[in-house]
Amino acid sequence: MRKVINKLQSSPASLVCILLALLTGCVTNQSAQMPPADMMKTMEVTAYCPCKKCCGWHRNWRGKAITKGGYPKKVGVTASGAKAKPGTIAADTACYPFGTQMYVPGYGYGTVQDRGGAIKGNHIDVFFKSHKDALQWGRVKRDVYVWMPGTKTASAQ
Numbered sequence: 001m002r003k004v005i006n007k008l009q010s011s012p013a014s015l016v017c018i019l020l021a022l023l024t025g026c027v028t029n030q031s032a033q034m035p036p037a038d039m040m041k042t043m044e045v046t047a048y049c050p051c052k053k054c055c056g057w058h059r060n061w062r063g064k065a066i067t068k069g070g071y072p073k074k075v076g077v078t079a080s081g082a083k084a085k086p087g088t089i090a091a092d093t094a095c096y097p098f099g100t101q102m103y104v105p106g107y108g109y110g111t112v113q114d115r116g117g118a119i120k121g122n123h124i125d126v127f128f129k130s131h132k133d134a135l136q137w138g139r140v141k142r143d144v145y146v147w148m149p150g151t152k153t154a155s156a157q
């Protein structure tokens, strides 16, 4: 115990770093480049994957993927046109437009690139590659850090 205290006293700078990391909840390298979040919101976080169960598409009699409305569906492509990948977040774009960056504890950093009919207000959907992982995530409440687009974000640096 005494050894540990001595060590911390000998390097106050590293102690400050640890405290900052704890306060912001960010321990990855990316956090070092991220400015302080614009806001922190308690959100309902659900998960999805590119499968038809999650995205509401099915194949028509010709084997083409179509949406519920009967329109051709580009599987794995988000509403913003970007390819869905880990880090893709679906949100209510009236509140959080495309390009909004978020940090979801337990998931990591992501960018709003998609939307969904059932995604309203402070409810977001985070992307997983497999349906199994999406199911495992389930439906949870998380304190989500939000960086609105147009402000100083990591990508602008």
Ligand SMILES: [Zn+2]
Pocket: 048, 049, 050, 051, 052, 053, 054, 055, 130, 131, 134
């Ligand atoms: Zn799925």
